[in-house]
Amino acid sequence: MSETTHDVGVAVTAAPSPDEGLTATQLAAKYGLAVSGARPSLVEYVRQLWGRRHFILAFSQAKLTAQYSQAKLGQLWQVATPLLNAGVYYFVFGVILHASRGMSQDIYIPFLVTGVFVFTFSQSSIMSGVRAISGNLGLVRALHFPRASLPISFALQQLQQLLFSMIVLFVVAIGFGSYPSLSWLLILPILALQFLFNTGLALAVARMGAKTPDLAQLMPFILRTWMYMSGVMFSINHMMAGRPEWVVRAMEVNPAAVFMDLMRFALIDGYGASNLPPHVWAIALFWAVAVFAGGFVYFWKAEERYGRG
C-alpha cells in the first residue's frame, strides 16, 4: 500500500494539470469548494441549529446532572437548593425584617419566593451566557456546530433548573393558602416568554463575553443593580407611591418586573390584576420576541469569529 501511494505522490507534483495557472479562488470556484468556517445564511443557520436540537438538549441535561454528581445527596440538591433559598429569604425578610410592606404575610412570602426564583432564572441564564463561549473555547475549537447551541443550551439548563424550583414554589404557595386554580395554567406561557427573553439575552452577552471575557467579572454588579430595581423583595406600586407617574410606569415595564408580576398574578390568590401594569401581556410578548430576535441575529453576525482566543 505504501509503495503504490508513494508513486502517486511523485506523479502529483510532476504531472501538468489543466488547472495550472488558476488562482486559488478560481480553482475553488471551479470545483465548488466553499470557504471553510464561513458564516451560513440566517435561514441555513436556523436549519443547522434545528439539526443539533438533540445535542443542545443532551448538553444542557449533562451540565445539570454534572452539577451535583459529587454530592452525597446527588440530584436531591436540585430541589433542596431552591428550598433552602426560600427558607433563608423567609427567615430574613419575613421573620426578622417584617418587610411585607402593605401585604399580609400570606401574600408576601409567596410574593417574595416567586420574585426570587423568577429573577434567578434570568440572572443565571445571563451569567452562564457570558461564559458560554469564552468558557468553552476547547469545545469551540475542537468540534463543528452552530455556536448558538452553547448559549441556548445554557439557557435551557436554567429552565430545567427552574422547573425544580417550581415544585418548591408550588409547595410554598399552597402552604400560604393559594391553592391550584385555572390561573396556574398561565405559568406555561409566562415561562415560555421568559425563556425566550433569557435566551436572547444569553446569546447577546455570549458574543460580548467572547470578545471581552472581563464582562463575567462585571456582570454580577449589573445584575444585582437590576435586581434591586425590579421589585423582587418589594412591590413597586407600594414603594413608589407618591413618585411621578412616569417613574412608576418606567419601572413597571422593566422585563424582570413584568415576568415576576405575571407569575405572582398567576400563582397567588390575593395578588390580583390591580397590581399589574396596563397591557402587561403585550409588554411581556414584546420583550420576549424583540430580545430573542435581536440577540439571535447579533450572535449570528459574529458566528465565524468565535474561537479566536
Next chain:
Amino acid sequence: MAEQNDDNIGAKIPTVISDELHIVYRVHGAKTGKGSATAALSRILKRGEERGVRKVHAVRGVSFVAYRGEAIGLIGSNGSGKSTLLRAIAGLLPAEKGKVFTDGQPSLLGVNAALMNDLTGERNIILGGLAMGMSREQVKERYQDIVDFSGINEKGDFITLPMRTYSSGMAARLRFSIAAAKDHDVLMIDEALATGDRKFQKRSEERIRELRKEAGTVFLVSHNNKSIRDTCNRVLWLERGELRMDGPTDEVLKEYEKFTGK
C-alpha cells in the same frame, strides 16, 4: 484509491485549498509577563497597538492544494503550527488573512472537549456522538460498537461509572472510540493516537486505516516518521508557521531527518 489517481491525473479533484493562510492567536494579559494589578492598569492606560494583548503568529502564509484520495502528513518540530493549521482547515479557527476552501465539512478526529468527567461513560458516548453531529439514531446504533471497541467493559461494568473514576488509559481509550465512531469526508487526525496499551494501539491503528479508506482526504499530524511513512503519500513540512517543504513522503522525510539530525 491509487489507481484512480493514475488513471486520470488531469481530473484531480481538489478537496482542500489553502490560500496564503495566516493564523494569529491573541493572548490576553501576557504582554509583560507581570500579572500584577498595577501592571494591568498601566497597560490599559497606555493606549497604542492593542492593550494587554500579545499576538502569536502561528501560521504564516501557507498555501497548498490537497486532492481527493491523498493522505497528507504534517510534520515539523513542536510549536511549528501543525495543529493550528488543522484547526484552520476545519474552520474552527478564524483566519487572520488568506482563506481556506474545502469540499464539505472537514472534521477533526477528537471529541475530548465535549465530554464531562462527572458523567458516566454511557452518557458521554451519547453526548460525544451528538456533539460530533451524529443523529440520535446513529448514536444508538453505534453505541454497542463503541463500548466494545473501547474495551472499557472488559474488566467489569465500568461504562455506568463516572468518567472521573477511570484510569487515564481507560479514559483515553473511550475518547478515541467515540471520536472514531463517525465517518468523515475530509478527516484530520492529530497525533497522540498512541494511547492505551499495546493491544488497543493496534486496534486503533486499524480503525484509522479504515477511516482513511472511507474518507476522501486524510491529514495526519505526527512526530512518528514511521507512521507517516506507513500512511501518507504526501507530506507538508511546517517550520515556524511557514511551509518549508511540500512533496512526496520520501523526499520530504529525507530532508526532515537531515534537518533534525537523525
